[in-house]
Amino acid sequence: MQGQILIVSGPSGSGKSTLLNRLLKEERDLCFSISSTTRAIRDGEKEGVDYYFISEDEFKKGIENGEFLEWAQVHKNFYGTSLKPVLAALNDGKIVIFDIDVQGFHIALEKFKSYITSIFITTTNKKELKKRLQNRGTDNAETIENRLMNAVGEMEHILEYDYFLINDDIEKSYRGLKSVVHAMRLKSANINLRQTVDSWIDC
Numbered sequence: 001m002q003g004q005i006l007i008v009s010g011p012s013g014s015g016k017s018t019l020l021n022r023l024l025k026e027e028r029d030l031c032f033s034i035s036s037t038t039r040a041i042r043d044g045e046k047e048g049v050d051y052y053f054i055s056e057d058e059f060k061k062g063i064e065n066g067e068f069l070e071w072a073q074v075h076k077n078f079y080g081t082s083l084k085p086v087l088a089a090l091n092d093g094k095i096v097i098f099d100i101d102v103q104g105f106h107i108a109l110e111k112f113k114s115y116i117t118s119i120f121i122t123t124t125n126k127k128e129l130k131k132r133l134q135n136r137g138t139d140n141a142e143t144i145e146n147r148l149m150n151a152v153g154e155m156e157h158i159l160e161y162d163y164f165l166i167n168d169d170i171e172k173s174y175r176g177l178k179s180v181v182h183a184m185r186l187k188s189a190n191i192n193l194r195q196t197v198d199s200w201i202d203c
């Protein structure tokens with residue numbers, strides 16, 4: 001398999017989707033791994049674009065059938081990455097992006113370590129994270145508290161990631177994320193050695 005995986009983790013509300021949506025619009029060859037989730041759809045989200053929104057029963061069936069590369073319970077809901085489309089994209093030489101939590105990152109590392117580049121994205125501080133979650137207006141006070149508590153635990157794992165980004169100035173953060181993707185494209189492991197050397201000699 002010639003492709004690669006970019007894992008993006010970080011507290012909910014830190015700006016991962018905002019940055020990734022822009023990246024995916026501009027870099028059309030990237031492939032976003034659409035997760036399945038049991039959480040309710042938010043205003044502005046689209047089925048089959050942001051997530052596949054499924055019931056808990058369907059999710060559990062998916063687990064039994066071995067359909068997930070990884071799955072985890074986050075903020076009382078289930079989230080999982082489908083194995084089949086990821087394998088197809090990797091076989092196709094694509095860079096596949098996972099927006100997943102720390103638990104999912106650990107499982108993915110066990111199975112696909114040599115394919116993975118990872119980045120942890122967060123805010124300047126917890127107060128800013130709370131402000132963003134409140135401004136986003138998609139979660140009630142209890143859910144926000146739950147997400148903030150979870151964020152504190154996730155921050156302890158920063159050093160396990162290849163890259164670390166504080167998403168303060170959005171333009172600066174976007175440039176940072178884009179640089180990581182560009183560096184991935186330059187990885188020597190990503191080239192077909194025979195083809196590269198032969199065509200270099202022939203010209």
Ligand code: ADP
Pocket residue numbers: 010011012013014015016017018019132133135136167168169170173
């Ligand atoms: P995540 O995908 O990590 O849960 P979102 O992308 O939904 O986070 O962003 C959470 C909120 O923060 C959104 O309302 C978004 O518009 C806002 N946001 C994202 N990045 C920034 C930034 N650099 N500065 C201020 N607000 C931001």
Ligand code: 5GP
Pocket residue numbers: 008009010011012013035036039070071072074075079080081099100101102103104105
């Ligand atoms: P949200 O509900 O805000 O969209 O996502 C909540 C958290 O679940 C985020 O940390 C996000 O990265 C994580 N997440 C989304 N999809 C998956 C997935 O397929 N697997 C795992 N392990 N986490 C996911």
